[in-house]
Amino acid sequence: MKYPYVIVDNQTQAIDRLKEAFRDYPEYYCVGISGNRDDAVSLILDKSPRLVFLEVEIPDCYNNMSVFSLINELKKYIDTLPEIIVTTTSDQYAIEAIRNGVHDYLLKPLSNNYLKMALLRFSKKQQELPETICVKSHGDYRYVNMNEVLYLKADNNTTDFYMSDGKTIGAYKTLKYFEESLPKYFVRIHNSYIINTNYVTRIHFGKSKFSIKDFTDTIPFSKSYKENVELIKNNLSQQNLLYV
Secondary structure (H helix, E strand, C coil), X not given: CCEEEEEECCCHHHHHHHHHHXXXXXXXXXXXXXXXXXXXXXXXXXXXXXXXXXXXCCHHHCXXXXXXXXXXXXXXXXXXXXXXXXXXXXXXXXXXXXXXXXXXXXXXXXXXXXXXXXXXXXXXXXXXXXXXXXXXXXXXXXXXXXXXXXXXXXECCEEEEEECCCCEEEECCCHHHHHCCCCCCEEEEECCEEEEHHXXXXXXXXXXXXXXXXXXXXXXXXXXXXXXXXXXHHHCCXXXXXXX
8 A cells, every 4th residue: 555645844954854764664655845834724734635734833824723723624624534644843832743643753863763653653544444334325324244346436526336246336425535445455555536445356557457256347457556456466376367
């Protein structure tokens, strides 16, 4: 699984040090850097990172804790927030950080060991995402067992769940919304598709398509998600999976 992250900081040296530390973690990649609160909100909404490294003392937030209002601002627009890791030189903001539910609090200069522990906790949390999710459809709330979902397909601003029993369940949420809350074996391979990798039986690189168990149609993947496709291939390399 790939995890995009954003850095909110105005200190070049600290930014460079953090990015350098991530060379040991190729599954994480930086999708943007912001030096102030307002730009950070826009960046996070635009890039949908899974992690945000947040310096508390950025220029427009000195002498107060208004940087934490960034979290409440994001809640106005998105249902699933990225995990926030505070990175700063002082522990004076720790209590406020806890109140705002941040994932971790790292002191500068950054310790590689503490970063490693923070990322391990993050990774464990991703693995513990629920196997059953609630899907609102036509006024009904349905609890869907994710092990029975073959794939998800975007339909404008809604999403269709294609089930192993042949049924289709519609949900009034975008594909991006579900992408952020699914178990790790669901991987996005196209702007319109997320697949359950447990059902993959074949990857046809020549035609850019996946074959799914007990499903006659194939699922396309796009070049923009090539890294995800390669990740699926590597994770399933020990199984009897056909690549052509």
